[in-house]
Amino acid sequence: MTDPSPNPRDWGIAGTYVFDGDRSRAGYAVNKLCMSLTRPENRERFRQDEEAYMAGFALSEAQKQAIRDRDWLELVRLGGNIYYMIKISATVGAGLYAMGAQMRGQSLEAFLATRQNKGAV
Numbered sequence: 001m002t003d004p005s006p007n008p009r010d011w012g013i014a015g016t017y018v019f020d021g022d023r024s025r026a027g028y029a030v031n032k033l034c035m036s037l038t039r040p041e042n043r044e045r046f047r048q049d050e051e052a053y054m055a056g057f058a059l060s061e062a063q064k065q066a067i068r069d070r071d072w073l074e075l076v077r078l079g080g081n082i083y084y085m086i087k088i089s090a091t092v093g094a095g096l097y098a099m100g101a102q103m104r105g106q107s108l109e110a111f112l113a114t115r116q117n118k119g120a121v
Helices: 021-026 028-036 040-048 050-055 061-069 072-077 082-091 096-104 108-113
Strands: none
Touching: 021 028, 028 061, 028 082, 040 050, 040 082, 050 061, 061 072, 072 082, 072 096, 082 096, 096 108
16 A cells, blocks of 8 residues: 655645545555444454454554554544544544544643533543
């Protein structure tokens, strides 16, 4: 799989990755894995043995490593769609705000301090 970055369509903003056709094609396998986690039995299989579960999809090594590291921003760069990636996050007990904090390089507490609804997690 070819690395979709740098992509001139990413607006030249560091850490910003536009989900376009190229990135969508690059992330097809990882997004397919994410969607498979809508089924409870697949979530359980993923939690039991992530490596074996990931082996069932045509993921690049970089995508596997991003999943292992819970490196959400890298996973976006590699073609992950945030709306699908939330399924991994929820499966492993993280939430959308935890993903946002990691993507911004902040602690969850610092990130939550920037949100209007302070009680949301």
